[in-house]
Amino acid sequence: MKLETIRTDIRLRHGKxxxxxxxxxxxxxxxxxxxxxxxxxxxxxxxxxxxxxxxxRPLLTKFVGFTxxxxxxxxxxxxxxxxxxxxxTLLSILLELIIGYxxxxxxxxxxxxxxxxxxxxxxxxxIMITPLITGLLWSYILNPTLGIMNxxxxxxxxxALDWFGSSDIALYSIVAINVWQWAPFMMLLILAGLxxxxxxxxxxxxxxxxxxxxxxxxxxxPYISQVVVLGIFIRIMENLKMFDLVYATTNGGPGKxxxxxxxxxxxxxxxxxxxxxxxxxxxxxxxxxxxxVQFLFKLLWxxxxx
Amino acid sequence: MMNRRRxxxxxxxxxxxxxxxxxxxxxxxLLAAFKTRAEMFQSPPPILPESLNLRNFEKVLSDSAPYxxxxxxxxxxxxxxxxxxxxxxxxxxARFRLRGSKDLELWIxxxxxxxxxxVVIPLFVIFQKMSMLDTRIGLVLLxxxxxxxxxxxxxxxxFKKVPIEIEEAAKLDGCNLFQVITLMVLxxxxxxxxxxxxFSFIWTWNDLLFxxxxxxxxxxxxxxxxxxxxxxxxxxxxxxxALAVLQTLPVVLFTFLCQRYIVYGLSFxxxxx
Numbered sequence: 001m002k003l004e005t006i007r008t009d010i011r012l013r014h015g016k017x018x019x020x021x022x023x024x025x026x027x028x029x030x031x032x033x034x035x036x037x038x039x040x041x042x043x044x045x046x047x048x049x050x051x052x053x054x055x056x057r058p059l060l061t062k063f064v065g066f067t068x069x070x071x072x073x074x075x076x077x078x079x080x081x082x083x084x085x086x087x088x089t090l091l092s093i094l095l096e097l098i099i100g101y102x103x104x105x106x107x108x109x110x111x112x113x114x115x116x117x118x119x120x121x122x123x124x125x126x127i128m129i130t131p132l133i134t135g136l137l138w139s140y141i142l143n144p145t146l147g148i149m150n151x152x153x154x155x156x157x158x159x160a161l162d163w164f165g166s167s168d169i170a171l172y173s174i175v176a177i178n179v180w181q182w183a184p185f186m187m188l189l190i191l192a193g194l195x196x197x198x199x200x201x202x203x204x205x206x207x208x209x210x211x212x213x214x215x216x217x218x219x220x221x222p223y224i225s226q227v228v229v230l231g232i233f234i235r236i237m238e239n240l241k242m243f244d245l246v247y248a249t250t251n252g253g254p255g256k257x258x259x260x261x262x263x264x265x266x267x268x269x270x271x272x273x274x275x276x277x278x279x280x281x282x283x284x285x286x287x288x289x290x291x292x293v294q295f296l297f298k299l300l301w302x303x304x305x306x
Numbered sequence: 307m308m309n310r311r312r313x314x315x316x317x318x319x320x321x322x323x324x325x326x327x328x329x330x331x332x333x334x335x336l337l338a339a340f341k342t343r344a345e346m347f348q349s350p351p352p353i354l355p356e357s358l359n360l361r362n363f364e365k366v367l368s369d370s371a372p373y374x375x376x377x378x379x380x381x382x383x384x385x386x387x388x389x390x391x392x393x394x395x396x397x398x399x400a401r402f403r404l405r406g407s408k409d410l411e412l413w414i415x416x417x418x419x420x421x422x423x424x425v426v427i428p429l430f431v432i433f434q435k436m437s438m439l440d441t442r443i444g445l446v447l448l449x450x451x452x453x454x455x456x457x458x459x460x461x462x463x464x465f466k467k468v469p470i471e472i473e474e475a476a477k478l479d480g481c482n483l484f485q486v487i488t489l490m491v492l493x494x495x496x497x498x499x500x501x502x503x504x505f506s507f508i509w510t511w512n513d514l515l516f517x518x519x520x521x522x523x524x525x526x527x528x529x530x531x532x533x534x535x536x537x538x539x540x541x542x543x544x545x546x547x548a549l550a551v552l553q554t555l556p557v558v559l560f561t562f563l564c565q566r567y568i569v570y571g572l573s574f575x576x577x578x579x
Contacts, residue, residue: 023402026307029394037451038417044428110317121565124323130512133550192577230576241421244514248536262423282424
C-alpha cells in the first residue's frame with residue numbers, strides 16, 4: 001500500500017519534470033530566435049550608442065562614453081522630434097476616438113440592414129493599406145499644383161492651402177492622414193464594445209428616455225472602456241514607431257516642422273552615416289516606449305485585458 | 307418599433323454616403339492609375355480617365371516585376387518559418403505549465419512592441435559585417451523574427467481553446483506529441499493559423515523600413531520601390547498610382563475574404579469574436 005503510493009508519487013513527479021523538459025524544448029527555438037534577432041541587436045545598439053561609430057569610416061570607431069547622449073539632450077532636432085511624436089500621438093488618438101465612436105454608433109444603429117457588412121468592410125480598408133501608400137496617396141491629393149483638394153476648396157470659395165509646405169499646418173496634415181487611416185480601427189473596437197451591451201439594458205435606457213450623455217457615461221463607457229483602452233495602447237505603440245507616413249509626405253520638413261523620432265534616427269544613421277548618434281536616438285526611443293509600455297501594461301493588467 | 311426601423315434606415319443611408327466619402331481617396335487613386343500624364347496635369351483635374359487603358363500597369367509591371375516577386379517570397383517564406391517556430395512554442399505555453407510561462411509570453415509579446423528603428427540600425431552594421439546586406443535570405447530571416455511574437459501570442463490563445471479531452475483521447479489511441487499537434491490541435495485551431503498567416507503576410511508585404519535599410523537592388527521589396535517615387539523631384543504620379551494599386555490589391559482582397567479575422571488580429575485577440 002505504502003510502496004504503491006510512493007511509486008505513483010515518483011511516476012507523477014517524473015511526469016511533471018518530464019513535462020517541464022518537453023515544454024522547454026518546444027519553446028526554446030522561439031526564445032533563441034528572438035534573442036538573436038531582437039535582444040542581440042539591441043545590445044549592439046547600446047554599445048554603438050557609446051561610440052563614435054561612422055559608417056563611412058567604420059575602422060576608426062572609438063569609445064566615447066555618454067557623449068552622444070549629452071549631444072542628444074541639447075539637439076533641437078531631437079527635442080522637436082520627441083515633442084512632435086508625442087503631440088501627433090495624442091492628437092491622432094483623440095480624433096480617432098471621436099470619429100471612431102460616432103461611426104460605431106451609426107453602424108450599431110444600422111445593424112441588420114442589408115449590405116451593412118460590406119459597407120463596414122469598405123470603411124476599414126484604410127487600416128490594411130501600408131502607411132507608405134497612404135502617404136503617397138495623400139501627397140497626390142494635397143499636391144499644390146495637380147492635387148484635387150485645393151481645386152475642391154476653390155469650388156467652395158475657400159482659400160487654397162499649402163498642406164505640406166507650410167510649417168504651421170504640415171504637422172496637422174500628417175495628423176489628419178493618420179486619423180483617416182486609423183479611425184476605422186477605433187470604430188471596429190468600439191462597435192465590438194457596443195455589441196457587448198446586454199439588450200435588456202439598452203431597452204431600459206430607451207424606456208427611461210436617457211439623454212445621449214447619460215447613455216454614454218452610464219451605459220456605454222463601462223462596456224466599451226476595456227476595448228478602448230486596448231485600442232489606445234496599440235495606437236500609442238504604433239504612433240511611437242511612425243516612419244512611413246512622414247517619409248512619404250514631408251520627410252520631416254519644412255525645416256523640422258514634422259520631424260519625428262524614427263525618421264531622425266534613420267537620417268542620422270543612413271544619410272549622415274552617424275551610426276553612433278543614430279543608435280543613441282534609437283535607444284532613447286526604445287526607453288520611451290518601454291516606459292509607456294510598462295505604464296500601460298499595468299493599467300491593462302488591472303483590467304485584465306491581456 | 308416603427309420608429310426604430312425608420313431610424314435604422316436613415317442610419318443605413320447616412321453610412322452609405324459617409325463610407326463612400328471616407329474611402330473616396332482610394333477611388334481617386336484607382337482612377338489615377340488609368341490616367342495619362344497629360345490628364346494628370348489638367349486643371350481642373352478630370353474625374354474619370356479618358357479611357358481604361360492599362361499602359362501604366364504594363365509599364366510598372368515590366369519595371370517592378372522582380373520586386374513583386376521579392377516581396378511575395380519574403381511574405382510567404384517568413385510567414386511559414388514563423389509558424390514552424392511558433393506552433394510548438396505556443397503549444398507548450400498553452401498546455402504545459404512552464405515555470406514563468408506568463409512572463410515568457412509577455413516578453414515574447416513585448417518584442418513586437420519594440421520600435422523597428424532600434425533594431426534596424428545595429429542590424430545594418432551586423433549585416434554589413436556578415437555580407438548579408440541586400441540578400442533575400444537575410445530579409446526573410448529578419449521578417450520571421452518580426453512575425454514570430456504575434457504568431458506565438460495568437461496561437462497560444464487559440465490552442466488554449468482546444469478542448470483537452472480530445473488530445474487525451476488521441477494520446478490513449480497511441481498518438482505521440484507530434485501527431486497530437488499536427489492531427490488534432492492544428493485542424494481545430496485553423497482559424498488561429500489563418501489569422502497569423504494573414505497578418506504575417508500583410509505586415510511583411512507592407513513593410514518599408516527594413517527593406518529600405520537592408521536592401522538595394524537584388525533583394526529590393528515592393529514598398530522600397532514605391533518609396534523611390536516619394537524621393538523623386540519629378541514624381542510620375544500616374545505610375546505611382548498604378549504600382550500602389552497593384553500593391554494594395556492583394557491586401558484589399560484579403561480584407562474582403564477574411565473580415566471576421568481582422569478585428570481579432572488587429573487587437574491581438576483582445577476583442578473576442
